[in-house]
Structure formats: C-alpha cells, structure tokens
Amino acid sequence: MKCDPETGLCRVPESSVRPTPSTPNGSAAATVRYVGDPMCSWCWGMSAELEKVALYCKSHGLGFSVHVGGLRPGGGDPWNAQFKAFLRHEWEQIHRVTGQPFDFTLLDTADFNYDTEPACRAVAVMAGLLEARGDDRMAVLTFFAGIQRRFYVGGADPKQAEFYRDLCPGVGVSYEDFLAAFLSVASRTRTIQEFQRCRSWGVRGFPSVLLDMKDRLIPLASGYTTSTALIESISTLLRDSTPSD
Numbered sequence: 001m002k003c004d005p006e007t008g009l010c011r012v013p014e015s016s017v018r019p020t021p022s023t024p025n026g027s028a029a030a031t032v033r034y035v036g037d038p039m040c041s042w043c044w045g046m047s048a049e050l051e052k053v054a055l056y057c058k059s060h061g062l063g064f065s066v067h068v069g070g071l072r073p074g075g076g077d078p079w080n081a082q083f084k085a086f087l088r089h090e091w092e093q094i095h096r097v098t099g100q101p102f103d104f105t106l107l108d109t110a111d112f113n114y115d116t117e118p119a120c121r122a123v124a125v126m127a128g129l130l131e132a133r134g135d136d137r138m139a140v141l142t143f144f145a146g147i148q149r150r151f152y153v154g155g156a157d158p159k160q161a162e163f164y165r166d167l168c169p170g171v172g173v174s175y176e177d178f179l180a181a182f183l184s185v186a187s188r189t190r191t192i193q194e195f196q197r198c199r200s201w202g203v204r205g206f207p208s209v210l211l212d213m214k215d216r217l218i219p220l221a222s223g224y225t226t227s228t229a230l231i232e233s234i235s236t237l238l239r240d241s242t243p244s245d
Contacts, residue, residue: 003090008097008224009041010071011205030238031063032220036073037199037230038119038147039158040206041090047145050207053234055143061233066127066140068120068191069198069206075115078195082112091152097224099111106155119147119158127180128190129173139171146170154195211237227241 003010034050037041057064077083084107091102106112126143131219146167150156156163168175180189201210203215209221210228220233 002029003042007206007222008045008094008207009222010037010040010042012069012071012199012203016148026203029061029063030211031065032066032234033055033067033201033212033217034141035067035069035201035203035208035210036144036206037068037116038123038144038150039116040071040150041087041094043207044148044152045094045100046207046224047100047148048098049225049227049230050123050209051145053209053230054138055201056227056231056234058136058138061068063212064137064141066123066137067198067237068194069203070120070122070191070195071206072114073120073195075113075117077114079109079112081113097226101153101188103153103155112157113159115159117191119151120194122158122164122178122182124194125170125178125187126173126190127173128179129177130171135172143171143209162200213237229243 032053033111034053036046038044047151054064056062056176071156088104088107089102095102122142123140127160129138130137130139136215147164150163150167151158161182164178165175202219202221203210207221207224208219209225211218211220211234220230
C-alpha cells in the first residue's frame with residue numbers, strides 16, 4: 001500500500017487484481033463516477049467533499065455513482081511497528097489537511113489484517129440492493145461513508161459481518177437481506193468484477209473521480225481534491241461540450 005501525502009492518492013498494488021477489458025455504461029446524461037475503497041484513508045479524508053459533489057450532481061440532473069476499486073483485497077501486510085507507524089503518520093497527515101477525525105486505538109491492537117475486500121464487497125452488495133429498488137445513488141454514498149466512520153472513528157472491524165448491522169437501517173435495507181447477499185459466493189464474484197472494471201477504466205489509485213460523458217471517461221481527479229475544484233471541472237467540461245448557437 002503506497003499513499004502519497006502530496007497528492008492524497010493511495011496507489012493500488014499492481015499485482016492485486018488483473019484488469020480485464022471493460023467499457024463504461026453509456027448514457028445520454030453525464031455521470032460522475034467516484035472510485036474508492038472504504039478503508040482507503042485518503043478516501044475518508046475526501047468524504048465530506050464527495051458528498052457536496054453528489055449533491056451538486058443531484059441538483060443539476062447529473063448521475064452520480066460509487067465504485068469500489070479494492071485498495072488491498074486480501075490484506076497480508078504484517079501488523080508490525082513499521083506498518084502501524086505508517087498508518088499513524090498517514091492518518092495524522094490527513095487529519096491536518098482535511099480535518100477528518102481519526103481514532104488511533106486500532107493501532108494498539110495485537111493483530112489486524114488490513115484486508116479491504118469485505119468492506120468493498122459490502123458496498124457492492126448494498127449498491128445492488130439499492131439499485132434493485134430504484135433508490136437514489138446518494139444512499140450508496142451514505143452507506144460507504146458510514147463504513148468509513150465506523151472504521152476510522154469507531155475503530156470497528158469491517159471484516160466482521162456484525163459491523164454492518166447498524167448501518168443498514170440508515171439506508172432503509174434490512175440487515176438480514178444485506179447479510180444473505182454479503183455472505184454469498186455471488187457477491188464475492190461481483191466484487192472482483194467491480195475491481196476489474198475500475199482497473200479497465202485506468203484507475204490505479206484512490207480516491208479517483210471520472211466524468212462519464214458521451215461514452216467517454218474523463219479523469220477529473222486522482223487523489224484528494226476539494227469539491228470546489230471538482231465542481232468547477234465538471235461545469236467547465238459540460239459547458240464546453242454544449243454546442244454554441
């Protein structure tokens with residue numbers, strides 16, 4: 001796991017998932033696509049900014065979708081003094097830059113596997129459940145942010161299914177429905193496919209934001225960015241794509 005404090009980008013290990021050919025879903029309207037990982041610390045740093053972007057999209061008739069790219073599926077980093085020092089430094093830096101809160105008690109535990117696949121799977125599962133009933137995409141972002149807060153501020157472990165019990169009611173989904181999907185083999189396959197799709201879009205680190213417009217994916221940000229900068233880029237691209245009279 002490599003995080004750049006200058007750019008606010010957590011880079012994906014190249015060997016974690018093999019990319020496969022994929023294309024974005026074309027649509028008449030432009031869609032802002034956010035690619036992240038709930039256990040990516042810079043994604044937590046950018047959480048409040050992304051909520052503002054999502055609200056902007058909603059008020060301007062733009063699509064907004066959340067995708068999980070898989071920062072560290074499977075984990076495997078040794079939970080030693082060096083790795084904990086790296087995390088502490090990153091979290092302190094992100095707090096200074098963004099003001100987002102962190103609780104450091106996790107770093108005092110004797111053992112922890114920083115496996116981000118379960119948290120990503122939870123988001124992919126919830127996105128599918130919400131999409132099936134036609135819910136606003138804001139609900140997916142709400143769930144994503146809820147995972148981040150419980151992990152970074154609450155110190156809870158997203159690898160445990162019980163972690164999600166209190167998050168499901170917040171988006172109107174029963175925990176039982178979520179749990180059945182979360183534990184299924186199909187959900188694991190879907191999550192891997194989502195990782196592959198994000199790689200096929202050229203995403204190699206998180207947080208990343210792209211604009212899907214006229215069947216083209218235009219990178220807007222790779223690393224921490226403010227909502228002001230993102231909204232300005234979106235509005236400029238949309239204005240420039242509109243034919244003049």
